[in-house]
Amino acid sequence: MMYYTRIILNPRHLKVKEDRQNAYLQHRRIESLFPEHKRSTADVLFRWEQQTVIVQSTVEPRFDLLPQNYTSDTKTKPPLDLGQALKPEQWMEFRLLADTSSITKDTRQRKPRDAEKLPDWLKSRLEGAAKVDEYCAIQRGPHIPVHRHQQQWTLKPTSFSGYLQVINPEQLAQTIAAGFGRSRAYGCGLMQIAPTRSNG
Structure with a gap:
């Protein structure tokens, strides 16, 4: 729930x-x-x-x-069982702000993911749960400043918006509950979804 x-x-x-x-x-x-x-x-x-x-x-x-x-x-809102609320083949509108950066093995520093790889990044995280419409909008930003103790850095997340079709409701619910990408403690990773008008 x-x-x-x-x-x-x-x-x-x-x-x-x-x-x-x-x-x-x-x-x-x-x-x-x-x-x-x-x-x-x-x-x-x-x-x-x-x-x-x-x-x-x-x-x-x-x-x-x-x-x-x-x-x-x-x-x-009252608690919702998202896995029960979603239906197979249902179309949903979604918004997502995610830290899509990768971590280099040698330096452990964050590295921005190449723009052309971002659609596949999202699709891979929804694999088996939902299918993303090919016209998904993807853009960089906004930048998020983080100051923790003596450390300072700036997150550079990616904004996704568009439509997805549910394949496996329970799996999609679990994926949304877990969040997407890095920096989930700092305001990234939450996918908001809502039924589209075409669902009736």
Whole structure:
């Protein structure tokens, strides 16, 4: 079962302004909503946009742990069994912001994946679960700054959007729950899906 949460931020709040500038602070803020769980054990993924945060988790978040007036609105939908909700051959619209970088073996440094390899990167992660429409839109960005202790770096994720057709609902649900690519602790890897109008 999966919880889907939308948080509308208060742009005037000092902590919101600070968190917006650092994905590590965003990670800490989202993790604070699950005080009895680590991010990984609650399967928490999030996408931090300008004034909105989308959160996916297997545990219901606690908004009372946020600073006072940090949000202007919060809403968590009833838990959903995504594997049961999806149907084979169903078409879904999707959005995904993913860190598609690879790690070099010698230096352990991040290396951007070649643009022409990105469609295959996405298809390989959905293999057996869903088929991506060939007209999927792919673009670089936005850049995400991370400041953790004395370290600083910038994530350069890839934005995907388009349509996919469900092949195996349970497998697709598990893939979405696990997330895509690297840097899932810093706002990458969450795939948002919604039925297309053509499904009726």
